[in-house]
Amino acid sequence: MGERDNTGLAELRRGVLVLAVLSRLRTPQYGYSLRQALAEGGMPIEEGTLYPLLRRLESQGLLASEWNTEQSPRRYYRLNAEGERMLAALTEAWREQVRVMNSFLEGRAQ
């Protein structure tokens, strides 16, 4: 894959990053475990992008977090009620986008 292809893929992923993160936070995760989960699921995200994003989503009121300092200190994030609502809304929008894009790519839309 060429550099231009990589740039296009990165932009495509950036657009769905929030939805991907929210979808993985129905169960509590700390930063590194979430990054691992996303990578194993086929969406590798740069650490320098993901960790600040978690903070931003929390400051937007979509996530709750708490420290667990029993072993290595780790901050666990999970969806709160507003995050659940946002996830549902984005999921619906995503499905609609997939339907539209499929119709574009298959040449059905006029």
Next chain:
Amino acid sequence: MNTHEIIESYVRDVARHLPRSKRNDVAFELRALLGDELAAKSQAAGRAPDKGIVMELLKGFGRPADVAARYHQRGALIDSADTHHFLIWSLSGAVTLSLLSALSPSAERDNGDEFLKWLGLLAIIFAVRGWWRRRSPKAMAWKPRRGHDWMPRGLALLSMVATAVFPLFVYAAPQTFVETMFFGRVVSDGVVLTDSFAQSGERIAGIIMLGMLVVMYAAVLVQGRYAPWSNWTFAALHGGLGLLMGAHGGVARAGQVFTTAKANEVAAPIFGVLGTFLLMCALYGVYQEWARIKPAPATDSQPK
């Protein structure tokens, strides 16, 4: 430095770019996350963490200031969209100061100091404007404007009358102007022109150019807008008058505009400032024509 010290240094550098209220908490989390990442990288490399591994990790993470910006986006002091106008205004200040120095050489002015003050003032104005735009987007929302060519007829009439009454009258007959303005109650001997200046070609040229300016405003009054020819006339007349005022400043410094020394002393810097103002108007007119938007498809040699 060992790996722990390198990570501590990095975390410190990220945190110091953040608001005070967030620094400690982000630093604590970032240190833990970097520890996790370092352990994973070492495991993948099959060796204990060393300087090479940690530096590669931090390089991938990004420059501390960039990472901090992802954690907390600060508003720019001058919005990137305003950079072009900031540079234009900065350059205008530099040109104005240069012209003032050239046309008012006797005035004591530290151009470097004045330019820094100008830049500071611009930075404050642009920063406040940007802040206000972010705070009240509706108040600063875009509004349609008439183009640079448009001039309300009332303003054109006012400009025509004002140019005829003030600069033309005062320039052509300063003594009569003072007597008329003050109903003959003020002694006008102080503004008597020397014979050499009164009959000079420069003064005749000035009167002609001011007269042409009045005619140009009359044309704008009729048309309700500047035409391309009147834009260029505006620039040419202001440029000519600006240079003329600069030259008059030199004549006044030599004591040869008015018959009294005091009048020459007072007039010399005024001519300089007036000349600078007029030249700035001329440059503005030229700039407006140069930057005029003429929508057209790009040619192959132009960037798209």
